[in-house]
Amino acid sequence: MTGEKLLSRRFGRADAHTLAAYREDGGYTAWPKARSLDPAAITEEVKKSNLRGLGGAGFPTGVKWSFIPKGHAGPVYLVVNADEGEPGTFKDRYLLERDPHALIEGMLIAARAVRSEKAFVYIRGEYVEPWRRFAGAVREAYEADYLGHGIDVVVHRGAGAYICGEETGLISSLEGKKGWPKLKPPFPAIKGAFGAPTIVNNVETLCHLPHIVNRGGEWFAGLGTKTQGGTRLYSVSGRVKRPAVYEASVAITLRQLIYDLAGGVTGNGRLKAVVPGGSSAAILKADEIDVTMDVDGLRNAGTMAGSAGVIVMDETASIPEALMVLARFYAHESCGQCTPCRESTGWIYRMTERIVEGRGRKEDLDTILDVSRRGAGTTICAFFDGAVGPYISYIEKFRDEFEALIA
Amino acid sequence: MPRLTINGQPVEVAPGTNLIEAARAVGVDIPHYCYHPGLSIAGQCRLCMVDIDKAPRPTVACNTVAAEGMVVMTETPRVLEARRSMMEFHLINHPLDCPVCDQAGECWLQIYYMKHGLYEPRMVDEKVHKPKAVPLGEHVVLDAERCILCSRCVRFCDEVTGTGELGIFHRGDHSEVGLFPGRPLANQYTGNLNDICPVGALTDRDFRFRVRVWYLDSAKSICPGCARGCNIDVHVNHRRPHHNEGRRVARLKPRFNAEVNRWWMCDAGRYGFEFVDDASRLDTPLRRQQGGQEPAGWDEALAAVTDVLASTAPDEIGVIASPRMANEDLFALRRLLGRLGIHRVGFAVPPAAPGDEDALLIRADKNPNTRGAELIGLDGDVVAILKAARDGRLRLLWVFAHDLFASAWPDAPVRAALTSVPTLIWSGTNANATSALAYWVLPAAAWVERDGTFTNFEGRVQRFRTAVAPLGEARPEWDVIGRISEMLGEPVQGTRAEHWFRALAAAVPAFAGLTYQNLGDAGRTIRARALPAQSVLGEVSEGAVAPPGRASDGAPSE
Numbered sequence: 001m002t003g004e005k006l007l008s009r010r011f012g013r014a015d016a017h018t019l020a021a022y023r024e025d026g027g028y029t030a031w032p033k034a035r036s037l038d039p040a041a042i043t044e045e046v047k048k049s050n051l052r053g054l055g056g057a058g059f060p061t062g063v064k065w066s067f068i069p070k071g072h073a074g075p076v077y078l079v080v081n082a083d084e085g086e087p088g089t090f091k092d093r094y095l096l097e098r099d100p101h102a103l104i105e106g107m108l109i110a111a112r113a114v115r116s117e118k119a120f121v122y123i124r125g126e127y128v129e130p131w132r133r134f135a136g137a138v139r140e141a142y143e144a145d146y147l148g149h150g151i152d153v154v155v156h157r158g159a160g161a162y163i164c165g166e167e168t169g170l171i172s173s174l175e176g177k178k179g180w181p182k183l184k185p186p187f188p189a190i191k192g193a194f195g196a197p198t199i200v201n202n203v204e205t206l207c208h209l210p211h212i213v214n215r216g217g218e219w220f221a222g223l224g225t226k227t228q229g230g231t232r233l234y235s236v237s238g239r240v241k242r243p244a245v246y247e248a249s250v251a252i253t254l255r256q257l258i259y260d261l262a263g264g265v266t267g268n269g270r271l272k273a274v275v276p277g278g279s280s281a282a283i284l285k286a287d288e289i290d291v292t293m294d295v296d297g298l299r300n301a302g303t304m305a306g307s308a309g310v311i312v313m314d315e316t317a318s319i320p321e322a323l324m325v326l327a328r329f330y331a332h333e334s335c336g337q338c339t340p341c342r343e344s345t346g347w348i349y350r351m352t353e354r355i356v357e358g359r360g361r362k363e364d365l366d367t368i369l370d371v372s373r374r375g376a377g378t379t380i381c382a383f384f385d386g387a388v389g390p391y392i393s394y395i396e397k398f399r400d401e402f403e404a405l406i407a
Numbered sequence: 408m409p410r411l412t413i414n415g416q417p418v419e420v421a422p423g424t425n426l427i428e429a430a431r432a433v434g435v436d437i438p439h440y441c442y443h444p445g446l447s448i449a450g451q452c453r454l455c456m457v458d459i460d461k462a463p464r465p466t467v468a469c470n471t472v473a474a475e476g477m478v479v480m481t482e483t484p485r486v487l488e489a490r491r492s493m494m495e496f497h498l499i500n501h502p503l504d505c506p507v508c509d510q511a512g513e514c515w516l517q518i519y520y521m522k523h524g525l526y527e528p529r530m531v532d533e534k535v536h537k538p539k540a541v542p543l544g545e546h547v548v549l550d551a552e553r554c555i556l557c558s559r560c561v562r563f564c565d566e567v568t569g570t571g572e573l574g575i576f577h578r579g580d581h582s583e584v585g586l587f588p589g590r591p592l593a594n595q596y597t598g599n600l601n602d603i604c605p606v607g608a609l610t611d612r613d614f615r616f617r618v619r620v621w622y623l624d625s626a627k628s629i630c631p632g633c634a635r636g637c638n639i640d641v642h643v644n645h646r647r648p649h650h651n652e653g654r655r656v657a658r659l660k661p662r663f664n665a666e667v668n669r670w671w672m673c674d675a676g677r678y679g680f681e682f683v684d685d686a687s688r689l690d691t692p693l694r695r696q697q698g699g700q701e702p703a704g705w706d707e708a709l710a711a712v713t714d715v716l717a718s719t720a721p722d723e724i725g726v727i728a729s730p731r732m733a734n735e736d737l738f739a740l741r742r743l744l745g746r747l748g749i750h751r752v753g754f755a756v757p758p759a760a761p762g763d764e765d766a767l768l769i770r771a772d773k774n775p776n777t778r779g780a781e782l783i784g785l786d787g788d789v790v791a792i793l794k795a796a797r798d799g800r801l802r803l804l805w806v807f808a809h810d811l812f813a814s815a816w817p818d819a820p821v822r823a824a825l826t827s828v829p830t831l832i833w834s835g836t837n838a839n840a841t842s843a844l845a846y847w848v849l850p851a852a853a854w855v856e857r858d859g860t861f862t863n864f865e866g867r868v869q870r871f872r873t874a875v876a877p878l879g880e881a882r883p884e885w886d887v888i889g890r891i892s893e894m895l896g897e898p899v900q901g902t903r904a905e906h907w908f909r910a911l912a913a914a915v916p917a918f919a920g921l922t923y924q925n926l927g928d929a930g931r932t933i934r935a936r937a938l939p940a941q942s943v944l945g946e947v948s949e950g951a952v953a954p955p956g957r958a959s960d961g962a963p964s965e
Contacts, residue, residue, distance in 0.1 A: 161578070178575065183450040183470045336556060336575065336582030338451045343496040346580035350532040367529050374492040377464050378453050 003223065006211045006231055007204065008247040011098045017133045019140040022101035028146065030210035034109040037213075042113040046209070048217030050229030055081050055165070055202030056278060056307045057382075058228075058295035065114050067189035068197045077198040078111045078119040079174065079188075080206060082134075083158050083165040085124055086278035087329060089309030091233035091245050092203040096123065096130035099207065100137035104146065104153070106206030109213055111151045114199050119153050122170050125160040162333035166381045167200040168192075169335065180337045181381035204233055224250040228294040238312035239267040250294035250305075254284070257293065258312055267314035273397070274313065277306025279326055280386030282393035283319075304389070319398040320405055323390060324352040330387040340375035341384035347371065348391060360406035365395050411477035426468035426479055427455055437481055438490060438519050440497075440605045441557035442469040445670045446566055449558050452497070454519070456489040457481045465489045490523040498524075500535045500580055501606075502552045509615040510607025516555065535580050543573075544592030546612050546674055547600050551583040554608035560584060560600045567671065568594040568767070584608070595769060598677040599670070602660060613678060614658045618650040623657055626874035627928055629861050630659065631731065631854050632676030633762070634772040636863030637661060637668035638929070639676075641855050641874040654684045655875045656855055664929050667867065673769050682853070683878075687837040689850035690879020700848060705880060709887070712847055713894040715830050719803045721748040725792035725828075728754040728785045729808035729835075730774035733859030734868065735907035736884035737776070737783045738915070739900065740807075743892050751795065753787035754780045757815040770864055775854075779862035782917045782933075793824040805832040807884065808851070810839035834884060851884050852877035858904040859883070860926065862933070868921055869930030
């Protein structure tokens with residue numbers, strides 16, 4: 001059911017992060033192949049693979065690459081988004097710690113495809129061990145001459161802000177500025193880091209590239225659904241018997257993930273709700289989990305695949321409290337740049353807190369819903385739209401729980 | 408040139424024009440806070456939402472460039488709804504201190520709230536509290552609670568002055584503007600921060616709580632602080648004279664002129680108007696008596712000055728004009744000197760310390776009309792005049808505006824020169840060490856008390872207008888000089904500054920064709936090349952010859 005492991009097949013090996021082990025396991029065989037290919041041919045293969053961005057947005061990777069202006073003179077940058085910060089998501093951490101050379105090989109391939117000679121890897125500041133492992137792998141790759149000849153890598157540690165995982169916020173931070181998202185247009189592929197065309201890709205997305213180059217885009221596409229190829233890593237946490245990072249096809253259902261891979265619901269054993277794609281995803285009720293985990297499948301179910309951070313709640317969970325915790329997170333992490341997000345995340349948090357503490361007012365729930373809808377789609381980046389996912393779905397699907405606290 | 412329609416009105420704009428400016432071109436105001444035409448686009452306030460045909464939702468006008476065929480609507484129901492929402496968000500944490508906020512009457516939070524607000528507050532929780540009344544540098548005070556985080560002030564320091572003292576710290580609704588640790592707000596343009604703050608967050612330490620803005624009247628003027636000639640508005644307080652500690656001029660604000668100062672002015676100019684209502688102002692003519700100077704009437708003073716001018720040989724008269732005088736005054740003086748055949752004339756006096764200068768607005772020459780004085784032909788050697796005075800070759804010395812003791816020259820030879828002439832006349836606005844030695848002191852109206860023009864360093868002739876009445880009996884120099892000319896037998900030259908400007912335009916080729924009307928509010932640049940002083944003088948009057956060459960910077964004793 002779960003099929004072949006691509007990304008996680010080496011997670012069990014203790015020395016998997018070393019160059020020697022990576023080579024032993026067949027690593028760095030895709031890169032020589034990619035180097036012999038025309039950059040446009042690599043992009044075509046990736047388009048064929050139906051690989052979609054696995055950081056959260058789910059945008060087709062090959063299409064994104066093709067936005068780099070043709071014949072651009074001057075630098076093009078590849079930026080690796082390793083600022084994994086969505087609550088419930090911890091899969092990139094595994095890749096950085098346990099298979100860093102796979103990321104480096106993926107970066108080499110992507111850099112060739114977009115004709116970039118310099119890549120920046122922006123690693124979440126709190127990820128100390130992943131950073132150590134990855135920086136060590138970069139050293140090895142330089143020593144082994146994979147890096148340094150046509151592609152240089154700069155490893156940059158963030159200072160710890162969720163918004164720096166948003167691609168333009170990440171670029172601002174990388175440029176040495178406050179991690180505020182940038183106005184679009186221009187999009188990063190036209191004018192990104194340091195004013196140059198820039199492709200920002202997630203760690204997991206890039207780790208797929210060696211497999212796509214080695215085995216072909218069509219093979220990869222065949223592993224998934226019609227509109228999304230391959231497997232992906234699911235960070236499963238909460239009330240499950242075996243919380244862990246699992247790899248499976250994007251065609252797996254949420255039910256299979258929870259019950260077959262993660263061993264089912266712990267606690268009182270009765271599933272109440274699941275967040276399928278990181279904290280920004282709209283919550284699903286227990287009877288809504290027969291959905292496939294691909295981008296379009298979950299979108300059709302009114303939620304999103306996001307970063308595939310699956311948070312499972314059993315019936316002992318308090319949805320209002322869960323929303324308050326998330327609301328506090330979004331209020332704390334809103335960068336403060338644009339008005340609707342800056343002001344309403346704090347306001348909504350204060351309302352949820354009041355409700356949980358028994359000081360809620362009847363109109364609070366509708367105010368939260370109204371404020372969420374008014375603010376959605378009005379901001380510079382997608383942060384607030386992400387926060388709206390839980391604000392609206394938690395209240396709409398579990399309104400009686402909130403009302404019970406207010407009454 | 409993209410052509411588009413805004414609210415059904417067709418408009419053609421320059422490529423790259425954003426929708427706020429395109430709408431402005433057809434008289435449509437799109438509300439905004441963070442957008443300022445002199446700063447980069449931030450897109451933070453999210454207030455300038457408009458509907459664009461076929462777009463799924465309203466979009467910000469500031470970051471949308473006008474495109475061919477675009478159909479823009481600024482008043483659709485969903486745009487109005489979006490504005491109401493943004494206003495609600497803006498006000499969630501804004502303190503309700505409107506009655507005591509000194510921005511009252513000039514606050515765009517208030518103005519837009521009245522136009523677009525939601526009116527029914529839904530926020531019942533405690534607001535986020537932030538620091539209040541924090542001094543930022545010499546001229547700016549911050550109330551962080553009132554700040555709507557539009558970042559105009561931050562961008563100004565980053566982009567206009569390039570000094571980058573300000574940042575926005577913390578995140579979410581705890582974000583606040585502040586100085587980077589250990590860095591003072593120390594640029595030369597900090598007053599502009601108060602101008603560009605759209606709400607009451609940054610207010611002027613000099614102006615705040617002195618007078619409410621709705622009591623102020625305004626006159627278009629030119630800053631006299633340096634040779635740049637920044638366009639300004641003079642705000643005066645006629646209606647509440649007991650406010651503002653009796654100061655009539657409440658404040659100066661920059662007035663947009665694309666060619667001169669754009670939206671800005673420097674602090675030195677902005678706060679340099681204290682002399683207008685200073686205790687040192689001269690409000691009546693003074694005559695030296697034993698033991699000091701006593702008030703005298705204008706009739707007596709003018710008669711005496713006319714008499715001494717007429718009875719002294721032209722070669723024994725020296726005149727030190729001032730580049731602080733208006734073109735009209737300088738021309739009136741030139742006429743008088745020509746009539747009398749006085750040739751010992753100059754205006755350039757080096758300051759004690761060289762003026763600072765920068766690449767933005769500030770000019771080293773702290774006089775507003777050096778170029779005008781040159782073009783009108785009053786350029787001569789002041790050192791030679793003072794030397795002649797000290798040597799006993801002058802019987803009359805008339806000094807305008809200068810305090811020669813504040814010059815680069817040593818005091819002793821200056822004092823020797825000033826005390827060696829039997830009659831020292833001094834004209835100007837404020838008493839100083841030079842005026843204290845004068846036999847006659849003729850009080851002059853300050854620039855805000857009269858009309859006139861200055862010619863800036865680029866040769867731009869710009870009008871300033873009366874904002875307040877002259878203090879006491881002070882009069883513009885053109886008036887004083889004109890009256891003396893009349894008493895010397897000249898027909899009446901002019902009873903208004905404008906008459907003198909017409910005469911100037913008729914007589915001095917560089918000013919040919921200029922009128923107050925065609926100068927307009929923005930002024931006009933004349934061919935900046937100065938004609939030789941002699942030829943100008945020749946046209947003005949027969950027989951007068953100005954000495955060639957500029958004043959030297961050397962001390963008169965050398």
